[in-house]
Amino acid sequence: MKKPAILSILTLFAQLTLAQGWDWGGPMDPLQQKFKVRHYRLELEFFPETQSIQGSNTITFSADEKLDTLRLNLIDVYQVEKVLMGGKEVQFNRHDDLVDIFPGNCDCDQVQVFYGGKTPIAQDPPWEGGFTWEKDQFDNYWMGLSDQGDGSQVFMPALDHPASEPSAGADMILTVPKPYFVASNGRLIETKESEDKLTYHWATTYPINVYNINFTMGVFQEEKLDFQSVSGQIVPMHVWVLQENRAKAMALLEVLKVSAETQEKYFGPFPFPKDKIAVVETPYLGMEHQTINAYGNNFQFVPMGDTQYDWLLHHELGHEWFGNKISVADFADMWLHEGLTAYGDFLFYWEHGGAEAYFGKVKTDYKSIPHQKPVVSPVNSTEEVAYHGEIYSKGAMVIHSLRGILGDEVFFPMIKAFATDERFTYQNMVDTQDFTDFVQEYSGQDLTGFFDLYLYSTALPKLKVGKRGKSGYAISLQGIDFTMPVEIQTSDGLVRVNLGPKPAEVNSATPPIVDPNGWIMMER
Structure with missing residues (x-):
């Protein structure tokens, strides 16, 4: 969608207010080093017409000592209405995208924060995070959340740091107007229906990085199958696409199946078999949300051998192993x-x-x-x-x-x-x-x-090839103080030679080709 050429002052102010470019990571706040999160229970209602949310997050935590201050991250766009500990309201302070909670005499391991407001709008999702609110071809609302660069602070109060993962997972209880569906992490535990609303209860018991907690709302076509993992387990596999793309859903499911089989061959069984393998169509390119990867690559499959390949789908699925199962704290x-x-x-x-x-x-x-x-x-x-x-x-x-x-x-x-x-x-x-x-x-x-x-470093070794005699060549890699085995194509075939700063002699009736398959990064 192209941005209008001219924006009113009010619209520009709103965009600047809702897209502040929050960053996350870095050293963990000393106050947050004093406790560990065990579980999140996120209960949110979505209001598409006003692009806002309302609800609470219940954080179960552990600490080695009684906390004077429980510090959580939540951007100042949202208003915190009240905080409960031990069933009673406690004092809190809002400043600098933080919620400082003061437990007082409560020796509690759980806190519930009630909050809400208009959502921050992602200006360049998924690289600049926030919410994306669009409509599909049938005029249905379509909402996606992207927050890898900004953290979970853009949608919920949390200990928002890469090093913090709730050890017992998370529950997401998400309410939307009829007829909308919300795809989220883990397995769908329950769906409740009222006169004009639907509530979906998703849950995972696996540790999950806070930026991976995610949800996408829309009117979707679902296709699914039972995936036979190399572990021997049967893992549910789902795709959810917009109604306008329903004819492409089965093809997407097959592409996902082949990608999952390929990832398993090289990296082992799918890491979250108790949940699911899934993608949901999103109004932005994509992101690796644990067991519910965002997919917005417009079904641009390309042939690869006897199958079809979608680079975006395969890459985000690969993060289930590297990023979601194997995670970095820094x-x-x-x-x-x-x-x-x-x-x-x-x-x-x-x-x-x-x-x-x-x-x-x-x-x-x-x-x-x-x-x-x-x-x-x-x-x-x-x-x-x-x-x-x-x-x-x-x-x-x-x-x-x-x-x-x-x-x-x-x-x-x-x-x-x-x-x-x-x-x-x-x-x-x-x-x-x-x-x-x-x-x-x-x-x-x-x-x-x-x-x-x-x-x-950013340095590269520099390849040096010198002639020696009728059929001899002196080959070295300058700028390093170690050796590496490097393939060299000679007139007699492919040989492996340990190359380093000291020249190695290679015989060939024709000029040798060093590293013909491009295994090693070097200046040639």
């Missing part, structure tokens, strides 16, 4: 979410298009890397600092390079082992050191120089 390590997931996109090409398609994809994506920012950001980075294109493209290339260095016999079992290791999954959050230590321990190789170069 956005400095956000590349583990995006780089590993983007490499999973490469593997769809490998699985269904073969080697030619895979290496073609690698070559294309590699050309887009500017090498301007390190993949790993400074400790305690906010989303604004850590989120940039290279955590996708260069992050995926780092994983691709590991495959080239380690070989398929080591690489593929290693990646699956990492994705299924209980030390790194669900509420056991990870950082880059966890990953690099695991790779080196599993492979038995010292890759310190490799990781330091490609994750923490």
Whole structure:
């Protein structure tokens, strides 16, 4: 939808008020370090005509000591009406997108915050978060929420930090006017109907990152099947699309099924089998909301071997493994979410298009890397600092390079082992050191120089090839102090040579081609 060329002063003021570019992440507030959230119970009613919400969030928490102040995040756009602890109202203070709650004498482990107001409008979803309110072709309301860059503070009071996941999951009790449906996380426990409203109770018992709690409202066509997981479990699989796209729903379901099978082959069983595998059509491009991924790619399927591929659907589904199951507590390590997931996109090409398609994809994506920012950001980075294109493209290339260095016999079992290791999954959050230590321990190789170069710097080794004698060549990688195994195409075939700053001699009757398949990032 194009923005009007001229906006009235009042409209401009409203947009600036409702789209403030909230950031999240960074160091956790000291007051919030004193407690842990165990469960959220979000009860919201949606009012499409006024683009507003009203309801409460009940937070169950634990603390090692009695709290003088319970600090939650909630943007100042919303008005907090009252706060209950132990069934009684307690005092609170609103400031700087925070809710400071004062329990007084209440030795409680639960707080209920009642709030509401007009929703912040997303100006560039999903990158700038908030609500998107649109209408479909039949004049039905269609609402989506995107908040990865801004956190759950844009829709509910919470301990809004990447390091905080409710250990016992969340319940979402969501009320809308008839005839609307709301797709959300987990499984649909119950649907209640009144004269003019519908209430949907969704719930998950898995830990869930607060930005992954999500909902999409509309009049949808649903298609579903029972997905046979490699674990042996049957997992419900659903797609919800607008009525105008009902003829495309079955094709979308098949694309989702193939993508799920591909992800499972390389990364292990679907991480949330007690819930569901699902996508819902959204009025913005997409996002990885746990068990209810946002899909807005307009069914742009492309043939890949004997099947169909949707890059957006496959990528967001991949986050169920890397981002939702394996999560980082510090956005400095956000590349583990995006780089590993983007490499999973490469593997769809490998699985269904073969080697030619895979290496073609690698070559294309590699050309887009500017090498301007390190993949790993400074400790305690906010989303604004850590989120940039290279955590996708260069992050995926780092994983691709590991495959080239380690070989398929080591690489593929290693990646699956990492994705299924209980030390790194669900509420056991990870950082880059966890990953690099695991790779080196599993492979038995010292890759310190490799990781330091490609994750923490923007430098690239420079390839140098010199002629020596009639058929000899001296080949080196300048600018590094370690060696890497690199493929070289010679007149006698493909050989692997450890290259580093000291020249290695290679014989070939024809000029050698160094790294013909593009495993290693270098200046050529």
